[in-house]
Amino acid sequence: MTRSEARREDAPPASAETPHYHGHRERLRDRFRKAGAEGLADYELLELILFRAMPRRDVKPLAKALIARFGSFAETVSARPERLAEIEGLGEAAIVEIKIVEAAARCLAKSSIQKRSSMSSFAAVIDYCRTAMAFLDREEFRILFLDKKNFLIADEVQGVGTIDQAPVYPREIMRRALELSASALILVHNHPSGDPEPSTEDIYMTHQIIAIAKPLNIAVHDHLIIGKHGHASLKSMRLI
Missing domain, CATH: 3.40.140.10 (Cytidine Deaminase, domain 2)
Structure with a gap:
């Protein structure tokens, strides 16, 4: 076997190349930068949150499963951690990311009444x-x-x-x-x-x-x- 043939055999198969969802992630981030939350569906906002906790996974099915269970983006981030944990594939790191968003929303809303x-x-x-x-x-x-x-x-x-x-x-x-x-x-x-x-x-x-x-x-x-x-x-x- 020649050295070039060995390199070809050692190379990862086509299926192991950059996952298809990596391009989707950047496109979704770009849409958010240009249009804000109003330009995205509820499940897409959840995808943006899940990207951080699940860098090597296609999170769109999981985001859609969350919306199907809880009804909306707001209801999902407000759900109790134990209820979020009932969703198959949603781990502790992802739940923490979701609850951080809820905490940030509360802090922003509360700041508007604290000093007035x-x-x-x-x-x-x-x-x-x-x-x-x-x-x-x-x-x-x-x-x-x-x-x-x-x-x-x-x-x-x-x-x-x-x-x-x-x-x-x-x-x-x-x-x-x-x-x-x-x-x-x-x-x-x-x-x-x-x-x-x-x-x-x-x-x-x-x-x-x-x-x-x-x-x-x-x-x-x-x-x-x-x-x-x-x-x-x-x-x-x-x-x-």
Whole structure:
């Protein structure tokens, strides 16, 4: 066997050449650079995230599987890690990349209300709450604690529950408000069903909290209910 023949035998087969998806990755990145997120489908945005965690794999089928399971890009990045892990082929590194995107979105939304009066930037409050809660698959009850000038002191989750309820303890909320020297609260919870219409229980619980807060000179500015398809404000609905 000549030396040139040996080199030909040692060369990788055609199938081992640069994988077909490498060109696809660069084309997709180029489209994102030129058109932004609006120019890409939800599964393509997920591909961009998965590229970092899976450099040697065609991730388009996996991205499409995620959208098929969870419904959208927003619902995918909001999904709990244990639910993401149910998708065959999605490893820990990829799940971490997805959750980093969710964390970044929350930080950006929260920054818009941290240095301004929450009541003067109500649209930003809604945007933040929707980013944080609209696509969760379990009900979550959170409190925005405000100072005398309605600037945000703290944003804390007070209870995480099931698909249709989360535990709420009014006296614990007041205890925490006093610890933080909060002068006002905005109550927020989500409806995983997507419908933000307040229930009778939501209204009753809100009035319970208001009754306990009033003697302590703590105002309850609003109770927001967040859903996939919008939000409801008990104050705007004149229910408080």
